[in-house]
Amino acid sequence: MVREWDPRTASSAEIASLLDTLNAVLAADLPQDPPWRETFLREYLAEVMPGERRISWIAHEEDSPDGSPGRLLGHVHVLLLGDIGVLEVMVHPGARRNGLGSRLVRLAAHRVYQEGFQSIGVEVVGDTPAVGFYSALGFVREYVETRGVLDLSTVDWSALSSVATGFDPGYRLEFHPGGPPDSLIETYARAKAEVRDVGDGDLELRPSSYDPQRLRDSLDCLHRRGMQPYIVLAIHEASGEVAGLTEVVVPAQHPTRADQYDTIVVGEHRGHGIDRAIKARMLLELRSAEPQLAEVQTWNAQANEAMLKVNAELGFRPDRDWCEYGVDVGELVHRLDALG
Numbered sequence: 001m002v003r004e005w006d007p008r009t010a011s012s013a014e015i016a017s018l019l020d021t022l023n024a025v026l027a028a029d030l031p032q033d034p035p036w037r038e039t040f041l042r043e044y045l046a047e048v049m050p051g052e053r054r055i056s057w058i059a060h061e062e063d064s065p066d067g068s069p070g071r072l073l074g075h076v077h078v079l080l081l082g083d084i085g086v087l088e089v090m091v092h093p094g095a096r097r098n099g100l101g102s103r104l105v106r107l108a109a110h111r112v113y114q115e116g117f118q119s120i121g122v123e124v125v126g127d128t129p130a131v132g133f134y135s136a137l138g139f140v141r142e143y144v145e146t147r148g149v150l151d152l153s154t155v156d157w158s159a160l161s162s163v164a165t166g167f168d169p170g171y172r173l174e175f176h177p178g179g180p181p182d183s184l185i186e187t188y189a190r191a192k193a194e195v196r197d198v199g200d201g202d203l204e205l206r207p208s209s210y211d212p213q214r215l216r217d218s219l220d221c222l223h224r225r226g227m228q229p230y231i232v233l234a235i236h237e238a239s240g241e242v243a244g245l246t247e248v249v250v251p252a253q254h255p256t257r258a259d260q261y262d263t264i265v266v267g268e269h270r271g272h273g274i275d276r277a278i279k280a281r282m283l284l285e286l287r288s289a290e291p292q293l294a295e296v297q298t299w300n301a302q303a304n305e306a307m308l309k310v311n312a313e314l315g316f317r318p319d320r321d322w323c324e325y326g327v328d329v330g331e332l333v334h335r336l337d338a339l340g
């Protein structure tokens with residue numbers, strides 16, 4: 001049975017069943033990743049940025065005669081943002097290769113088409129069944145990043161302390177749990193705009209926020225989804241401007257593994273040891289702010305050699321390819337309809 005599904009009004013049993021399926025998928029496809037918890041899972045699935053919409057469907061077994069709900073076998077959602085629909089689909093490992101994944105994608109693709117969107121993008125993790133699946137559906141790989149994972153038990157904390165202070169005079173570092181203070185939001189947004197025009201082919205499935213109001217909205221959205229942001233800033237003392245920033249989020253759903261988001265050093269402030277220092281300071285701060293944390297994961301374009309080098313020095317180990325695939329919605333609908 002497949003039906004449209006709204007996580008805001010879903011029963012607790014459905015949320016729990018979705019969690020079971022998600023963890024079965026992780027155990028099968030990414031066995032090194034920590035299992036997810038139910039904390040803030042509903043909010044994670046329901047909350048979106050202003051102007052965005054997420055539409056979801058679930059596939060589940062028939063309810064049993066005693067009325068208890070059937071197990072959730074699959075889930076798909078599409079996030080409509082800008083001019084693209086971003087798709088996520090999962091099928092329980094015990095229910096795969098029966099056409100369910102294709103059926104779920106077909107539902108979502110029809111809706112995206114009806115809504116007038118041109119293309120669908122999806123994140124595909126290397127060395128998982130999703131590669132063969134999306135290729136079979138005609139999706140094309142458009143962008144590749146490498147995920148790196150840092151095991152905090154391997155960190156030399158005293159060496160890291162020297163890195164955290166090893167930047168040139170004229171700057172100071174600030175740690176801001178929760179996000180940048182409002183007094184710095186304008187200069188923070190200007191620093192983030194530095195990476196906007198890189199034009200490296202990224203489909204922007206995880207768009208950053210470049211203007212102050214969008215940045216505030218984005219931080220609010222993170223908090224509502226149960227994702228705690230931490231920021232380390234390098235401030236240029238003479239101008240008071242943000243010269244560099246690094247962002248980490250600790251998700252309530254997997255609080256032992258944090259996500260490293262953007263790290264940016266503004267062009268004119270490069271070459272002063274800021275990138276290493278802000279990342280090192282962040283790890284030191286997280287060690288006391290989030291004592292349960294065991295790992296940090298990050299994603300970098302393979303062309304971004306400077307960042308890959310800093311990450312390697314800090315102890316991040318390359319883990320998997322993390323790809324963005326895209327497809328024209330009309331073509332996808334046509335192909336899936338032809339499959340029947």
Ligand SMILES: CC(C)(COP(=O)(O)OP(=O)(O)OC[C@H]1O[C@@H](n2cnc3c(N)ncnc32)[C@H](O)[C@@H]1OP(=O)(O)O)[C@@H](O)C(=O)NCCC(=O)NCCS
Pocket residue numbers: 025026029030088089090091092095096097098099100101102103125128129130131132133134136137
């Ligand atoms: C990708 C996924 C959705 C596929 O679901 P599914 O129900 O097995 O897909 P389908 O049965 O509709 O497969 C359709 C076609 O895709 C291709 N395909 C699917 N799985 C494949 C695999 N493991 N290897 C190669 N091709 C595959 C085949 O061509 C298949 O047709 P066939 O079975 O007639 O040969 C499922 O494996 C899944 O949930 N993966 C995890 C996705 C995810 O979100 N992961 C996040 C953490 S990694």
